[in-house]
Amino acid sequence: xxxxxxxxxxxxxxxxxxxxxxxxxxxxxxxxxxxxxxxxxxxxxxxxxxxxxxxxxxxxxxxxxxxxxxxxxxxxxxxxxxxxxxxxxxxxxxxxxxxxxxxxxxxxxxxx
Amino acid sequence: xxxxxxxxxxxxxxxxxxxxxxxxxxxxxxxxxxxxxxxxxxxxxxxxxxxxxxxxxxxxxxxxxxxxxxxxxxxxxxxxxxxxxxxxxxxxxxxxxxxxxxxxxxxxxxxxxxx
Numbered sequence: 001x002x003x004x005x006x007x008x009x010x011x012x013x014x015x016x017x018x019x020x021x022x023x024x025x026x027x028x029x030x031x032x033x034x035x036x037x038x039x040x041x042x043x044x045x046x047x048x049x050x051x052x053x054x055x056x057x058x059x060x061x062x063x064x065x066x067x068x069x070x071x072x073x074x075x076x077x078x079x080x081x082x083x084x085x086x087x088x089x090x091x092x093x094x095x096x097x098x099x100x101x102x103x104x105x106x107x108x109x110x111x112x
Numbered sequence: 113x114x115x116x117x118x119x120x121x122x123x124x125x126x127x128x129x130x131x132x133x134x135x136x137x138x139x140x141x142x143x144x145x146x147x148x149x150x151x152x153x154x155x156x157x158x159x160x161x162x163x164x165x166x167x168x169x170x171x172x173x174x175x176x177x178x179x180x181x182x183x184x185x186x187x188x189x190x191x192x193x194x195x196x197x198x199x200x201x202x203x204x205x206x207x208x209x210x211x212x213x214x215x216x217x218x219x220x221x222x223x224x225x226x227x
Contacts, residue, residue, distance in 0.1 A: 034215050043118070043205045044156070052136035089155065098144055098209040098216060102156045 002027060003091050006103030013110050016105065023090035026071065030092040031048045034100070035075050038087045043112040047088070048075070051095075080110045115139060115148075116208050123141030126227055127198060133191045133222045135162075135206030141186035142208035146216065147179075150203040162189040196226045 005024045013019045023033075031052055036044035037081040050057045050073065050104045063076040078086055087107050093100040115138040123131050135145055143164045148156040160181055161169040168181035178200075182194040189208075193200050203223055207216040 022140065032213075032215075036218075041221070041223070043116075043207075043221045046215050046217065049215055095213045098146070099161065100146075100216065102157075104155045105153075107153075 002101055004090060004101050004103040006090050008105060008106060010107045011102065011109070013080045013108065014081060014088045014108050015110055017080050017082065017110075019080045019108055019110070020074060021108070022072065022074045023103050024063065024070075024072045025070055025092045025101075027092070028071070029094060030101075032093045032095045033064070034091050034093070034097075035062075035072075036089045036091065038089065038105075042072070046091060058090065075077055077108075080108075082110045085109050116206065116217045116219040118206055119220055121220060122220040122223045122225075123226065124225045125196065127196065129196055129226075130192045131196055131224060133193075133204055133206075133224075135189045135191070135208070135219055137187045137208045140208075140210055142189075143186060145183060145206055145208045146203045147181065147189075147191050148207065150205060150221070153205075156205065159191075162191075164189075165174060182190070193224065198226045200224065201226045 034049035035047045037047045048059045048062045053054040059079045066073045087105050089105050090103040091100040117136045119134045145162040147159045150156050159174045162181045162183040164183045183189040206223040207218040209216050
C-alpha cells in the first residue's frame with residue numbers, strides 16, 4: 001500500500017516532442033505529489049508538485065495531471081529538449097510528516 | 113532558493129573504516145532531515161528521519177548501529193557509516209523540508225566507495 005508505481009522505466013523522445021511519465025499510488029492518505037529531476041551524480045531537484053485538490057498544474061513546459069479517483073498522476077514535458085535528458089522520479093508524501101515514497105524512476109533521453 | 117549542502121561529495125576508503133557525512137541547511141532551519149540511499153539506476157530508499165534534539169527514526173531493515181545519525185543543531189545532520197564494508201558502497205543523499213507543508217530539498221549526495 002506504500003508503493004508508488006512509475007512507468008515507463010525508460011523513454012526516448014525526439015526534440016520538440018512530448019514526454020509523458022505516469023505514476024500510480026495506493027495509499028489515499030498521500031496528500032502531496034512532487035516530481036524530481038536527477039542528473040547523474042547529483043541529488044534530485046524539485047521540478048513541480050501538486051496536491052490532490054487540484055487536477056492539473058502547469059509550470060513552463062512541465063505539467064502535472066492528477067486523477068484522484070484513479071489514484072494516478074502524470075508528468076508531461078512539452079517541447080522536450082536534449083537538456084531535459086535525466087532521470088525523473090515521482091513521489092507521494094504526507095505533508096504533515098514530510099516523508100516521501102519515491103517511484104522507481106524514468107530515464108528520459110531526448111534526441112537532438 | 114533553499115539550499116541543502118552535503119559534504120563530502122565523494123569518499124573512497126578501506127573496509128572497516130567509519131565514514132561521516134554531513135548535511136547542512138544553508139539558509140533555513142530544519143528540525144527534520146531525511147537520509148536516503150540510492151543504488152545505481154535505482155530509486156531513492158528512505159533510510160531514516162533525523163530529528164533535531166532527539167533520536168532518529170529508522171525505516172524497517174535499516175541497522176541503527178550501522179548507520180548512526182546525529183542532528184545536534186537546526187542546520188546540521190550527520191550520518192556515520194560505522195565499520196563500512198563494500199556492500200555499504202552507495203550514493204547517500206540527504207534532504208530537508210523548507211518549512212511546514214513545503215517540499216523537500218535535496219543535497220547533491222555523497223558517493224561512498226568502500227574498497
